[in-house]
Amino acid sequence: MPSVSPKATRRPVVGIIGNAHMMNDRYEVHAAGHINSEAVAEVAGCVPLIVPADPRFVSVADLMAVCDGFLLTGGRPNVHPDEYGEPETPAHGAFDRGRDAITLPLIRACVESGQPFLGVCRGFQEVNVAMGGSLYPEIRDLPGRMNHRMPPDGTMEEVFAHRHVVTFTEGGVFHRLMGASAVMTNTLHGQGVARAGGRIVIDGLAPDGTPEALYVKDAPGFTLAVQWHPEWNAANDPVSRPLFTAFGDAVRAWAGQGKGR
Template structure:
């Protein structure tokens, strides 16, 4: 039998048996006495899923592979896809199960009822289940300090959750660029950098990126109209479209962007610091609860 080395035990760690009494039981060595540490748990990021129909008949909740990749490999957290529907989960459930949230992009738009405007064909498709989860979730996280990162639709949700509104189609506005996804091309071409985003001098994003402006992709049709309460627009496209924001005086991480930083997040010099900072915020939250 191989020799098993035992750790050094301090005088107070070991109850010595009475050698004069052979029936005295030997002390039990607990896991801490053996020097075993509990494995460190990676914090969990709830990735807001989108409902859609697979093969035109099978309903699913899903999120893009690149979202999970960015959360796992750059933020350093466990990605957990959330079925964003109040029939299945509640805001309280999610805040208890997750340490932070990635508010993803998605084809459906926030319903204009949520910002007091009538529905029109220009507003496109909707996902009222997601509206019912993400909007109150954002407000609850703003209050509690639980971190979230908003991306594309998620960026728009943060503005709406804080009382703002959206333009249904920004390319129809005078002087605006077409920010929509290119209709054709490879994934690399669809997610290619297409315009500059300029940050407020000395602002949160400029300090995080170490740059006054960066190049980003653009794959959205809607955009911020009325700016919500406490929303700080910290970056804009050349046509004035808001592209980066945060919630003023929120106790936690609330940074949100209109572009898609999850694409090539490990290598992109703009995406990597954003997901790294988000991961740090999620770890800090997990360590305090």
């Protein structure tokens, strides 16, 4: 019986961008939610690999050589306003400058090379900033905007419950992917896109006009990003599943071209 090369049968690797946390108020860790790994493994069909997003430990070149694609996760820390030329204020909240130093150049490198990524919540905001855009520090303080933050109480099911409609551009990328011009999503974010970056196409909006879905125009690879959290119940949710399935297909296509490791 002929032997099978492990490389020929391996699943492609998705680097899941980790966030810096302090465990028990004294132990520093890099972590990513279990639901991110679950969505990558079970829906995208790839190997989830949590990335310590800190330039002391990894470089953009390292990550692009090891991983076939990237999931730019959500997280409590925000992109520092220095990255889009604005002063820091208390409204901007907590930061993770190590993550900024990795993800922003990583996004730009992936846009250039065609290596696929999927942005989620903070990751959505990172894609916009990486391409020259800016962020509002607090959406709910803007006239006419709803509160997009997570509910302060409740079960996980209640926190991640669908809370508003996202309407896509008719005939656009997300409309074609979802097979629908409007879908229901969860919402767990405080910040949001203010000025869209160069080549950023806003392809979906909340009822109050807040950008919720985007991609990079004329990029050679998969560059979709959403402001909501599709990793929650990704295997069963009719909006999340096609998004992660399409992402997995793009990662496999990249790996199949021999451009992965």
